[in-house]
Amino acid sequence: MLESSWPLLSVLIWLPIIGGALIFLLGDDKADRARLFALIVSGVTFVLSLGLIVGFEPGTAAMQFVEKTPWVEVLGVNYYLGVDGISMPLVVLSTFSTLLVVIAAGSKIQYRPSLYLACFLIMEGIMVGVFSALDAILFYVFWEAILVPMFLLIGIWGGAERIYATIKFFLYTFVGSVLMLVALIYLQFQAGSFDILEMYGLGLPLGTQIWLFVAFLLAFAIKVPMWPVHTWLPDAHVQAPTGGSVILAAIMLKIGGYGFVRFALPIVPEASMELDWLMIALSLVAVVYIGLVAMMQQDMKKLIAYSSIAHMGFVTLGFFIVFEIVVRTGGADGALLALEGAMVQMVSHGFISAAMFLCVGVLYDRMHTRMIGDYGGVAHRMPVFAGLFVLFAMANAGLPGTSGFVGEFMVILAAFQANFWYAFLAGLTLILGAAYTLWMVKRVAYGEVVNDKVDKLEDVDGREKLVLGVLAVAVLWLGIWPAPLIDIMEPSLAHLLEVVTDGL
Amino acid sequence: MTTDTFETPNLMLALPEIWMLGMACLVLVVDLFSSDRDHTPAYWLSQVALLGGIVITVQTQWGVDATTFTGNYIADSAAAVLKVAVLLLTFLAFAYSRDYLRDRGMLQGEFYLLTLFAALGMMVTISAHSLLVLYLGVELMSLSLYALVAMRRDSPAASEAAMKYFVLGALASGMLLYGMSMLYGATGSLEISAIADAAADDAGLLLVFGLIFTVVGVAFKFGAVPFHMWVPDVYQGAPTAVTLFIATASKVAAVGLFIRLIGEALGPLQGDWQHMVLLLAVASLLVGNTVALVQTNFKRMLAYSTFNHIGFIFLGFLAGTPEGYGAAMFYAVTYAFTVAAAFGVVMLLSRQGFEAENLDDFKGLNERSPLFALVMLILMVSLTGIPGTVGFYAKWLVLKSTVEAGFIWLAVLAVIGAVIGAFYYLRIVRLCYFDKPEGDGPQPVGSGGFKGLLAANGLAVLLLGLFPGTLVAICMAAFG
Numbered sequence: 007m008l009e010s011s012w013p014l015l016s017v018l019i020w021l022p023i024i025g026g027a028l029i030f031l032l033g034d035d036k037a038d039r040a041r042l043f044a045l046i047v048s049g050v051t052f053v054l055s056l057g058l059i060v061g062f063e064p065g066t067a068a069m070q071f072v073e074k075t076p077w078v079e080v081l082g083v084n085y086y087l088g089v090d091g092i093s094m095p096l097v098v099l100s101t102f103s104t105l106l107v108v109i110a111a112g113s114k115i116q117y118r119p120s121l122y123l124a125c126f127l128i129m130e131g132i133m134v135g136v137f138s139a140l141d142a143i144l145f146y147v148f149w150e151a152i153l154v155p156m157f158l159l160i161g162i163w164g165g166a167e168r169i170y171a172t173i174k175f176f177l178y179t180f181v182g183s184v185l186m187l188v189a190l191i192y193l194q195f196q197a198g199s200f201d202i203l204e205m206y207g208l209g210l211p212l213g214t215q216i217w218l219f220v221a222f223l224l225a226f227a228i229k230v231p232m233w234p235v236h237t238w239l240p241d242a243h244v245q246a247p248t249g250g251s252v253i254l255a256a257i258m259l260k261i262g263g264y265g266f267v268r269f270a271l272p273i274v275p276e277a278s279m280e281l282d283w284l285m286i287a288l289s290l291v292a293v294v295y296i297g298l299v300a301m302m303q304q305d306m307k308k309l310i311a312y313s314s315i316a317h318m319g320f321v322t323l324g325f326f327i328v329f330e331i332v333v334r335t336g337g338a339d340g341a342l343l344a345l346e347g348a349m350v351q352m353v354s355h356g357f358i359s360a361a362m363f364l365c366v367g368v369l370y371d372r373m374h375t376r377m378i379g380d381y382g383g384v385a386h387r388m389p390v391f392a393g394l395f396v397l398f399a400m401a402n403a404g405l406p407g408t409s410g411f412v413g414e415f416m417v418i419l420a421a422f423q424a425n426f427w428y429a430f431l432a433g434l435t436l437i438l439g440a441a442y443t444l445w446m447v448k449r450v451a452y453g454e455v456v457n458d459k460v461d462k463l464e465d466v467d468g469r470e471k472l473v474l475g476v477l478a479v480a481v482l483w484l485g486i487w488p489a490p491l492i493d494i495m496e497p498s499l500a501h502l503l504e505v506v507t508d509g510l
Numbered sequence: 511m512t513t514d515t516f517e518t519p520n521l522m523l524a525l526p527e528i529w530m531l532g533m534a535c536l537v538l539v540v541d542l543f544s545s546d547r548d549h550t551p552a553y554w555l556s557q558v559a560l561l562g563g564i565v566i567t568v569q570t571q572w573g574v575d576a577t578t579f580t581g582n583y584i585a586d587s588a589a590a591v592l593k594v595a596v597l598l599l600t601f602l603a604f605a606y607s608r609d610y611l612r613d614r615g616m617l618q619g620e621f622y623l624l625t626l627f628a629a630l631g632m633m634v635t636i637s638a639h640s641l642l643v644l645y646l647g648v649e650l651m652s653l654s655l656y657a658l659v660a661m662r663r664d665s666p667a668a669s670e671a672a673m674k675y676f677v678l679g680a681l682a683s684g685m686l687l688y689g690m691s692m693l694y695g696a697t698g699s700l701e702i703s704a705i706a707d708a709a710a711d712d713a714g715l716l717l718v719f720g721l722i723f724t725v726v727g728v729a730f731k732f733g734a735v736p737f738h739m740w741v742p743d744v745y746q747g748a749p750t751a752v753t754l755f756i757a758t759a760s761k762v763a764a765v766g767l768f769i770r771l772i773g774e775a776l777g778p779l780q781g782d783w784q785h786m787v788l789l790l791a792v793a794s795l796l797v798g799n800t801v802a803l804v805q806t807n808f809k810r811m812l813a814y815s816t817f818n819h820i821g822f823i824f825l826g827f828l829a830g831t832p833e834g835y836g837a838a839m840f841y842a843v844t845y846a847f848t849v850a851a852a853f854g855v856v857m858l859l860s861r862q863g864f865e866a867e868n869l870d871d872f873k874g875l876n877e878r879s880p881l882f883a884l885v886m887l888i889l890m891v892s893l894t895g896i897p898g899t900v901g902f903y904a905k906w907l908v909l910k911s912t913v914e915a916g917f918i919w920l921a922v923l924a925v926i927g928a929v930i931g932a933f934y935y936l937r938i939v940r941l942c943y944f945d946k947p948e949g950d951g952p953q954p955v956g957s958g959g960f961k962g963l964l965a966a967n968g969l970a971v972l973l974l975g976l977f978p979g980t981l982v983a984i985c986m987a988a989f990g
Contacts, residue, residue: 033880078903078979080986081910121880143906147897154891154898157936161944169944173936180932184925187906191913191921 013073014057015087018101018134022051026127029120037119041112044123048101048108051130055101058094064493067091067501069140069203077144083200086141091498092267092349093137095491096260099356100137102480103256104130107249110364110473114371115163115247122163125155126249133257137264142190142200145268149261150183156250156258164245171238171245178238182228189221193273206272206505215277222270223281229262232322233292236315243311244376248367251307255314255359260352263321267345271325272505278326285326290431292319297438301445306369306376309446310362313402316435317355317410323432324348324417330424332507338500340423341507345499346492347416353491354401354409354484361398361477365391368470369450372463378449382456387463392451394466394474399447401481403440409484410439520578523585526567526593527633533559534626541619548612549619553604556622560601560629567593577639581701584639588839588988592636592766595843599759600629602850605963607751609956610857616661616749624661625755628654632759636766641690641700644770648686648731651763652679655756659748671747678730678740686727692720693775702775710778718782724771725786732764734820735793745813750860750867753809754853757816758846761823765842768827769835780830787828791920794821795927802934808856808867811934812849815893818931819845825924826908829915832989837907840985844900844974848892851967855886858964859952866952872938874947879954882961883942885968890935892971895928899975903982 025047032040063070069088077085089097107126115122132155135148153176160172190200197205210218228235239259243251271278278285293316300312325348328341368391369384370376385392401408404415414435421429455461466474484491521528537559541552571590577583603625611617631651638644656679660672694700696717697708709717726737733741745753772783798817805811819841826838859866859875866872876883892901905928912921954961974981 030884076979078982080979080983081907118876147902150896150902151898154887154896157939158887158943161940169940172944173933173940176936177929177932181926181929184929185922188909188913188918188921188925191906191910192918194910195914 014054014061015071015089015097015134015138016073018051018055018097019087019131019138021054021131022047022104022127022134023131026124026131029127030124032120034118034120037113040120040123044108044127047127048105048130052101052105055098055134058089058098062094062494064091065497067497070094071138072140077141082194083143084141086144086201087138088140089138091495092502093264095349095353095494096137096257096264097134099260099353100130100133100257103253103356103360104133106360106364106473106476107252109469110252110367111249112469117163122159122247122249125159126253129155129253133261136261140202142194142202142205144200145202146183146187146190150180152258152261153179156254159250160242160246163247163250166245167241168245171241174238175242178228178235182225182235185221186225189218193218202268207508208273210274212276212280215274216280219270219274219277219281222265222274226262226265226270227288229265230259230318230322231262231315232288232319233296233315234288236292236296239315240308240311243314243363244305244307248363248370251363251367252360255310255363256356259314259318260356263318263325263348263352266322266325267349267502272502275506275508278506279329282326282329285322286330286428289319289323289326290428292316293323293432293435294438297435297442301438301442303442304378306366306378306446306450307363309378309442310359310366310402313439313442314355314359316439317351317359317402317414320351320414320417320432320435321348321355323428324351324413324420327417327421327424327428328503328506331420335423338503338507340420341503342496342500343416344420345503346495347413347420349413349495349499350409350416350484350488350491351413354413354481357477357480357484358398358401358408358410361394361474361481362402364470364473364477365395365398368466368474373459378446380457381450381460382453383451383460384463385451386455387460388465390471391466391474394478395451396447397478398481399443401485403443404436407482407485409481409488411485412488517580519580519583520576522570523574523576523578524583524637525570526563527630527637529566530559530563530626530630530633533562534623534630537619537626538623541622549617549622552619552622553608556604556626557601559626560597560604563597564594567597581703582638582640582643584637584702586988588769588835589637589766591839591843591984591988592762593633595762595846596629596632596636596759599762599846599850600625600755602847602854602963602967603751603755603759605960606754606850606854606857609960610751610860611749613860614662614749616751618661621658621661621751624654624658628658628755629759632763632766635763636770638770639702641693641702641705641771641775644767645683645687645690648767649683651760652683652731655679655752655760658752658755659744661752662749665747667747668749671744674740675744682727682730682737685723685730689720689723689725689727692716692723696720702770705775706777709776713779713782718779721772721776721779721783722786724776725783725790728764728768728771729790731767732761732820732823733816734790734824735797735817738794738797738817741816742810742813746807746810746867750809750853750857750865754850754857757812757853758850761816761820762842762846765823765839769839773827773830773835777830784828784830787824788917788920791821791824791828792923794818794824795924799927799930803930805934806869808869808872808938809853811869812852815931815934816849818927819893821927822905822908822924825912825917825920828917828920829911831911831915833986834911834915835989836986837904837911839988840907840982841904843985844904844971844981845893847967848889848901848971851885851964851971852889852893854964854967855882855889858882858954858956858961864952869938869941870948871952872941873945875942877947881965882954885965886942887939888968888972890938892975894932894935897975898972900971900978900981902975903978907982
């Protein structure tokens with residue numbers, strides 16, 4: 007384990023949280039000062055998080071930047087942080103997305119801007135905490151605490167149905183996570199420690215493992231979300247303000263996926279193997295059925311929300327086909343490919359979904375409607391925007407050369423080694439994804455200018471250009487040259503695979 | 511126990527109670543001769559008495575484990591923690607309710623006196639080591655509380671609440687006394703450790719029979735389902751200042767009552783009472799929550815939601831282990847401080863001739879007072895049990911002891927109850943933050959000290975949620 011000389015992860019957690027609290031105290035009277043302050047805090051946090059990449063030692067699966075001090079000593083809870091190749095990219099993704107959201111928010115939020123920005127910054131710290139916690143209770147604390155700022159964000163700044171959506175969001179995710187708490191308490195009882203890494207390889211009996219797996223499944227599946235517990239997501243996305251949607255799609259869904267690799271797979275591997283058919287089936291339903299549902303949407307945000315569910319289906323598919331691959335091929339290469347594909351897909355989806363929601367946000371700010379039918383011919387009035395929008399749509403459809411392609415392709419490739427039909431059904435996404443995304447783009451961006459409102463549209467301003475441009479670079483970079491990301495992840499994923507398949 | 515020679519009891523061990531009694535008498539006299547219409551001397555003297563009581567309790571009882579008055583009275587760490595909580599809650603009750611009572615013409619010396627005597631009764635209950643002393647404490651507490659509820663005598667609701675409270679409370683006391691008489695009959699002793707010894711030797715039918723009445727009596731005092739019918743009416747009917755006191759301090763005292771009477775005296779019969787406690791816990795978890803969903807009155811909603819929390823406290827008792835009792839104590843104490851602040855906000859928003867106790871009165875609180883909307887947010891989040899606030903640790907400790915005692919299904923049931931609870935607590939957050947006020951809505955009124963203390967109380971709920979270590983350690987150390 008590699009200790010850090012100074013507590014970088016703690017800084018990444020507490021700097022935004024304290025900054026957020028200060029912004030709340032600054033109040034709304036000096037809104038511009040609050041905005042500037044938020045920008046500085048999130049900017050500094052992002053720059054510091056780059057230190058994780060710089061200081062990261064590749065080629066090892068050990069936890070890095072480790073901090074460990076007793077927190078609730080009587081109960082054996084430690085303030086125990088650390089990142090490996092799996093979590094480090096997600097931490098950076100969190101700080102990156104928050105910075106973009108803060109920039110994009112600009113002066114668009116007029117109602118209580120300080121509270122709005124405070125919520126995002128506090129959420130940023132909590133997200134970093136979720137990804138870097140190595141103590142089960144610490145993880146749970148961050149995991150649950152994130153609900154509160156998001157609850158407020160959707161409820162205060164959301165659309166017309168925001169209250170229904172936010173309460174649904176909160177209760178859905180809360181139901182899932184409380185059972186995980188019981189599971190974690192039970193595990194501590196068995197392992198004698200809340201250290202997540204010590205919960206690996208306990209060799210619990212299969213019956214117990216299955217109960218634990220069900221508890222984890224409920225928590226993580228709701229967060230991902232997997233079909234059929236996905237129904238909170240479209241509501242939450244549609245009603246959330248643009249920034250809320252971005253964080254929800256880019257980070258919050260990843261927390262569910264991250265939970266599967268950090269908890270479900272290594273802690274209860276036998277149960278994961280026993281129930282992998284269920285997970286694969288649910289993932290494929292998400293890919294195919296939700297893809298079809300997405301096609302029928304009239305509301306852009308809803309469409310992207312459904313496409314998120316379909317894309318996250320690839321993540322869970324990649325995680326749970328490993329058992330079948332190992333059993334069929336006897337080697338770990340295919341399984342590693344599946345895990346890597348799933349992780350790349352998580353990061354890539356973080357970029358693409360953020361970009362798509364920001365694009366809808368750009369349109370919504372001008373037209374105050376999300377309905378596809380109200381648009382048409384946007385490209386004539388907003389050429390720069392249309393170009394970027396098309397790029398992101400292509401990425402969402404999985405066009406080679408964009409990040410969307412890499413993860414999906416790796417998972418499909420791996421799926422071939424498990425079962426032809428898995429690969430076939432997963433491959434349908436290339437058709438479905440193209441269909442729903444490009445059809446939407448066609449209706450929104452191309453054709454004749456349909457009404458006066460569209461006619462008066464102005465193209466993206468500098469701030470929007472900056473945000474979308476940065477995301478475009480990220481999408482293309484990951485699409486063309488994903489090797490650095492994969493190199494960071496590979497040792498940790500290989501180690502994970504060893505833990506999971508140990509004793510199969 | 512027969513004593514041939516008269517021993518001088520070690521009065522030092524009972525110093526907190528002696529101090530409180532003396533100070534209460536002093537308050538009585540001072541208030542009698544003071545002409546101040548706001549009863550300012552009584553107020554400050556009471557607060558000094560309470561703070562002094564805290565210091566004395568910590569000094570004389572923390573870390574001690576000794577009995578005095580020929581074994582009728584015990585001073586130990588658990589007693590110290592519970593008493594400090596009771597005294598501090600009483601302190602908060604006085605501080606929060608001063609403006610409220612003054613506006614309603616209820617600021618009388620009797621309020622301070624009765625509350626101080628009720629607090630004294632609670633302290634006696636907590637430190638009782640024989641059935642008689644225990645009963646004495648319970649009755650001193652209860653009788654003072656009945657009178658407090660009836661203080662607003664012109665109000666039909668308050669009179670009804672007081673009547674209900676009195677009749678049912680008397681019934682509960684009867685049950686308790688009947689159970690105690692059987693315990694005495696079966697064991698031949700009133701002293702708690704002697705009863706425990708006798709019960710360990712031979713748990714006859716009479717003893718178990720007595721146990722049932724005892725548990726029922728304790729459940730009544732707690733307000734656990736199905737002995738809960740008085741709670742909503744009393745919460746709603748009593749002046750908010752009194753509701754605050756009943757909802758907080760008396761719950762802490764009830765924990766003491768349970769631990770002394772059932773945990774210590776009847777500890778050997780755990781196999782018998784565990785089932786009863788289990789049923790009480792399950793019923794409390796389910797009934798309170800579902801009924802709380804449909805309430806429109808904030809005080810009534812808190813009353814029903816109390817049952818859910820009582821269910822959690824009983825889960826802690828269920829294990830019958832020191833960790834379990836520690837968890838129950840932690841839960842009760844933190845819950846009491848959270849609820850105290852919630853009632854504090856109600857009083858803050860109440861003006862002369864207006865009670866801000868309907869849920870709609872919280873609409874748009876964030877527009878009127880971001881600070882107290884935030885306080886309310888923290889309180890509701892804590893009552894829901896979301897991490898980052900102390901309520902999470904309370905729930906977690908209880909769940910931990912439940913799982914370790916082997917009742918995993920019960921832990922699952924409890925967390926499902928917590929989810930149902932989330933709905934109505936979130937509704938308050940929703941009203942404060944998402945809804946627009948109808949008309950102007952009640953403004954926060956009150957003196958700076960009151961507001962500052964209330965904000966500090968809310969902040970403490972948050973800070974204890976971030977750094978719970980010390981308090982958890984204290985509660986665990988209290989049971990060795």
